[in-house]
Amino acid sequence: MWPIRPPQSLISNRWPNGRFPQFTARQQVISDDRTGEWHSFAEKFGKAAFIKRIRIKYLRTFGAVQSPFNAYLSLVGLETLPQRVSQQVVSAQRIAEHLTSAPHVTKVNYSGLGYTPQYELVGKYFPRGVGQILSFQVDGGADSVRRIIDGTKLFSYVPNIGDARSLIVDPARITHREVPAEARIAAGVSDNLIRLSIGLEDVNDLIADLDQAIAAAY
Template structure:
């Protein structure tokens, strides 16, 4: 199948997947179900719903019709067997890592992750008995393999690192992980499933901050976890999946189940919903899910324009005065050029960063001097955004890891929106000129 036909198929799924108007009162657009709970109808049906014998809705902390459409659509777009939408991207990251590592597991990860992810892995999750072995380069298979031990449960990485735009070589990393019986979990927030579908290259679990490119308009916080449904969670490394659980068993009839025995290849995503969403309660708002669904409808068109503009701006900045380095893997001369062709034929995304000479004062003057770019710690918005990562998005990252990832006081990150690209370039030019 060619790129053109793939684009058309994706665009169709982005609008229609997971929704049948006949099941929702013939509403053309998925309705917002602003209801905390749903009538169980009768005692027999209520007991069957609570026991998981039939599908349906009983309480919005576990499932909601509007959120359900979003979950089905995201699973379809990523090529997974199921998804759980949650209240934020960090809830998605935290739930996926905790569900994998609970009970004393270890995670392997690079230190060039989003700041809050580094904080969670390095400082917070250890308080829950989940520890991380950080590596300098997640694409260095020898380094990664050297950190795999008997307690290792998963490898976690971003498909496109923020703000360096360093690309993840998914396929060999997945093969390495699977040869040791551990899972590969990837954060696919930056490219969105329009630019990359990691499951096709061997990823087991995909997480998103739907706040970013998926919703696309900076108006709704959300996250999602998508399960490829191919990993064997009963392979001996994950006792939480093979231990019998009261919540999915029927003690009245002496029927006992583990997540692996009851749900098979859907064990992970079912545990996320039944244990993590239901217990910790980072529930996706039906209204936010609705906004994400609306955002998805224009995802291919938005991202295509943003990628084209980001490419143009990166090329311009690489020749601009006072710019010492541009980080954008979409430029044709980067060391990861071959990975771009393999994984990102449509482009690597809308974020880029650049290093300027001078001092932190010059950086502040550039940021304050822009007129079209909003000083906002978000990405994937329809508006173009600018931020100084060392002081905002990566503030909680230890200095050594920050510097190793290239996040210095002189680094500026851009998220390119839908404005006219020439207007954006003119705005950057005048801001840089006035900053010196």
Template structure:
């Protein structure tokens, strides 16, 4: 499956033909030779990769090459102009990474994707691409700690400011923050560590009424449990480090575009300004991203301006590990969700546990959202509050035998962490407390061990801590 990869090219890659032709061929380009109605588990194994185009290797190979031979001067010029498909330089696109991008795009229902070096690179690239030049973002404060830090402290240094809301599902509160400079609403589909759920559909309608994009972090549920684009989200980001790769062995991130948002609606001048990098000044041809790529303008800009310039490149080896992980995504997540439900239910009856945060229990105020968005479960993370002090929390963590004390989620191994001291340490105290992240909170990411063994491990650790 050939793909344009020069900065002036690409159907779902770094550039390409006019948006009309690119969009028309998106489904075939992303899914390869699969039937249009192929099931999720089938796409998780086969989408985005054609063995005949890769030496008939059954598994996508690792293309450990910084650059690719241009052939001759004529071919090189055609590649650079976007008139010919092919790969040039791995900072922009690589065949192994390309297979991952196509596969995740197919699983999320997007028109294209760009894989990057980490989940935070995906978050910051997406937010900066929408907000560059003085835009504002609306977001809740109950986000992953590094995202809160980026929005509240770091992105303002680049002229991108955030209006935080207490409840992103409160449409009136969100609407009150929308102003002439608002570019996007950003939220997590399942908040970490509270597991609060995002009501995507009405939020997307509100955003689109004002010409604002909805960008969501779908890391916790993965596309197996939720596909936000189907409910109106415009851009989806993931830390592929987590459930997508699933074995705690490869850092990565990805940005997926839904391909339906109008980036030339007047709120995003960066998409209508003519750009040298996608133009041909020798022939007097000048283009903006919106002119050249239409609804694909966002994902093209992510690759051509952000990946190519800032360089948070996904390694081919890590992309390979993520592809291997994706093959078992449905089976892994199904098992983890089943175990997480059992463990959360058990903790509600466990001495010294005063509160359990797990929206998948079915007895929370968001029960209706579970049925609408998460028929297969809300994911493998949960958190719980214990009585006593931070010393009791430390003794529980140190007393577990099967849980690894690791600041990660989505691993095949079960993980335990105290968010206030680790994952949310950089979040201001007021926002931390508002999100329920106190010194007495413990977060779990449930792996593939036997649920009964995990329950027994928690029971003995909690009992011994008091």
């Protein structure tokens, strides 16, 4: 045992001994956004590899433990959940209908639209609406998607869903970045896909924001 801390050289060399492939194998989850090169936790974070893996792989999946006050705020928020979700569903329906005729939008994914295969089932099982999440595809690829996302002013670039704020992400780079490209595309998550989670802002403002962002991107 070292009285204070081991030398950095020994800390850095603890992982490549064949016993901890989860730290030495290169993974897409910590790939370089610019080059696409994958890295291992050991080479990327060195002595902090263990805690970084816990944070990136497990804290993200299971969540943190709320403080008592934050738990209280969550409970208070649940009291008005039905009213908030009802408004979000109405807004999502309007936005989905608007996007079906928007320039440069090639496809809209929302089960509340009349032409979707699930429409009859929606009326049976979801009489009050199908939710506040929708996605749409646009002309071009990832570059077009990035310009649209960067051009929005009311939407937040955040990967969670169901927020009081309206959120926008490109699933190919965010929620599905660890999925191999072939499997991701087969599941319908293409490079030109944009996902929205509709919040409580005025729906006319949200539509106008999407329109100006799409127009500016082309």
